[in-house]
Amino acid sequence: xxxxxxxxxxxxxxxxxxxxxxxxxxxxxxxxxxxxxxxxxxxxxxxxxxxxxxxxxxxxxxxxxxxxxxxxxxxxxxxxxxxxxxxxxxxxxxxxxxxxxxxxxxxxxxxxxxxxxxxxxxxxxxxxxxxxxxxxxxxxxxxxxxxxxxxxxxxxxxxxxxxxxxxxxxxxxxxxxxxxxxxxxxxxxxxxxxxxxxxxxxxxxxxxxxxxxxxxxxxxxxxxxxxxxxxxxxxxxxxxxxxxxxxxxxxxxxxxxxxxxxxxxxxxxxxxxxxxxxxxxxxxxxxxxxxxxxxxxxxxxxxxxxxxxxxxxxxxxxxxxxxxxxxxxxxxxxxxxxxxxxxxxxxxxxxxxxxxxxxxxxxxxxxxxxxxxxxxxxxxxxxxxxxxx
Numbered sequence: 001x002x003x004x005x006x007x008x009x010x011x012x013x014x015x016x017x018x019x020x021x022x023x024x025x026x027x028x029x030x031x032x033x034x035x036x037x038x039x040x041x042x043x044x045x046x047x048x049x050x051x052x053x054x055x056x057x058x059x060x061x062x063x064x065x066x067x068x069x070x071x072x073x074x075x076x077x078x079x080x081x082x083x084x085x086x087x088x089x090x091x092x093x094x095x096x097x098x099x100x101x102x103x104x105x106x107x108x109x110x111x112x113x114x115x116x117x118x119x120x121x122x123x124x125x126x127x128x129x130x131x132x133x134x135x136x137x138x139x140x141x142x143x144x145x146x147x148x149x150x151x152x153x154x155x156x157x158x159x160x161x162x163x164x165x166x167x168x169x170x171x172x173x174x175x176x177x178x179x180x181x182x183x184x185x186x187x188x189x190x191x192x193x194x195x196x197x198x199x200x201x202x203x204x205x206x207x208x209x210x211x212x213x214x215x216x217x218x219x220x221x222x223x224x225x226x227x228x229x230x231x232x233x234x235x236x237x238x239x240x241x242x243x244x245x246x247x248x249x250x251x252x253x254x255x256x257x258x259x260x261x262x263x264x265x266x267x268x269x270x271x272x273x274x275x276x277x278x279x280x281x282x283x284x285x286x287x288x289x290x291x292x293x294x295x296x297x298x299x300x301x302x303x304x305x306x307x308x309x310x311x312x313x314x315x316x317x318x319x320x321x322x323x324x325x326x327x328x329x330x331x332x333x334x335x336x337x338x339x340x341x342x343x344x345x346x347x348x349x350x351x352x353x354x355x356x357x358x359x360x361x362x363x364x365x366x367x368x369x370x371x372x373x374x375x376x377x378x379x380x381x382x383x384x385x386x387x388x389x
Contacts, residue, residue: 015350031373038236049276066094084218098230120352148175174360176313223248242270295363317364324357326384
C-alpha cells in the first residue's frame with residue numbers, strides 16, 4: 001500500500017501537546033502551565049444564548065462564509081473598537097477558530113515552493129500550515145534584547161524575491177510582546193517595498209496589560225493585510241471553535257471557496273454565541289485581564305527574588321523565560337522539570353529554530369496554582385544554573 005504523503009509524514013507534532021500527553025499519563029498531581037487556555041468558564045449569557053438558539057432550531061447549515069447577520073455584527077464591532085476601519089459583512093469570513101482562518105490565508109495566497117516569513121519564536125501552527133501549503137518557512141528573529149518585537153532590519157536580511165507573505169502575531173505567543181505604532185508602520189512599509197501580504201494573528205487583541213493594541217490593518221491602504229482573530233481567548237470560548245478573518249472583499253470571495261471545500265460552514269450555534277458575546281456586556285474580559293495581571297505580578301516577584309532574568313509580558317498569557325544558563329535544551333529541561341517538580345511547561349524548541357534556550361509558562365490558570373507552579377519552576381531553574389557553575 002502507498003505511504004502517506006511526505007509533507008504530512010514529516011510534520012512534527014507540537015512540543016506543547018507532546019509534553020501535555022506525558023504529563024497526563026503520570027500518576028501524580030501535575031501543575032499545568034503549558035496550555036494557553038483561560039481557566040474562566042464561558043460567560044453565562046453567552047451559554048444561555050446558545051442554549052436558546054438550539055431550542056429555536058438554529059442547528060442547520062449557514063452560508064459558507066457565515067451568516068450575514070453575524071458577519072455584520074463582527075464588522076460593526078471592529079469599526080467601533082478601532083479607528084481606521086470601514087469594513088462591512090463582505091470583508092468578514094467566519095472560521096473554525098483562528099486556526100482555520102490562518103490556514104485559509106496561507107493556502108490562498110502563498111504559491112507552492114515560495115517563502116513565508118515567520119517569527120521566531122512563534123506559535124508552531126504557522127510552520128505546519130506553511131508546510132501543508134507546500135511552501136517554505138523563512139524565520140526572522142524576535143530578539144529578547146528588543147523585548148521580542150520585530151526589527152525590520154532583520155527582515156531585510158532574509159527576505160527573497162519568491163517570498164509571498166509576512167506573518168506577525170500581536171500580542172505575541174509565546175513572548176507576550178505588544179507592538180508599538182512605530183513597529184506597525186515599519187512593517188507596513190517593508191511589506192509594500194517587497195510586495196508581501198501580511199497575515200496578522202491578533203487572537204490576544206484584548207488581552208493586554210501594558211500598552212495598547214494597534215491593528216496593523218488600520219494602516220493598510222492597498223488591501224495587503226489579512227487579520228485573523230477569534231473568541232477563544234477574549235471570551236474564554238476555546239471549545240466553541242469560532243473565529244473570523246478580516247480582509248479585502250475580493251480576497252474574502254476567494255477564501256470562501258476553501259470554506260465550502262473543507263468545513264461547509266462554521267457551526268450555526270457558535271455563530272449565535274458570537275453574536276451574544278459581541279452584543280452583550282464586555283466586563284468579563286476586563287475582569288479576566290485584571291486577574292491575569294495579578295498572576296503576572298506574582299510571577300514577576302518570584303522570578304525577580306530568585307535572580308532570574310526575563311522579559312515581562314505586556315500581553316497574551318505567557319512568560320517566555322531564558323534557560324540558557326542551565327546548559328540544557330528546552331525539551332530536556334521541560335521533561336526534568338515535569339519529573340522532578342511535577343510542573344508542566346512548553347519547551348521553547350517547538351516555537352522556532354532559535355528558541356531552544358527558552359521555555360513558555362502560561363499564567364492563564366488559578367492564582368494559587370500558578371503561584372505554586374512558578375515557585376517550583378524558579379527553584380528548579382536556580383538549582384540547574386548552580387550545577388553548571
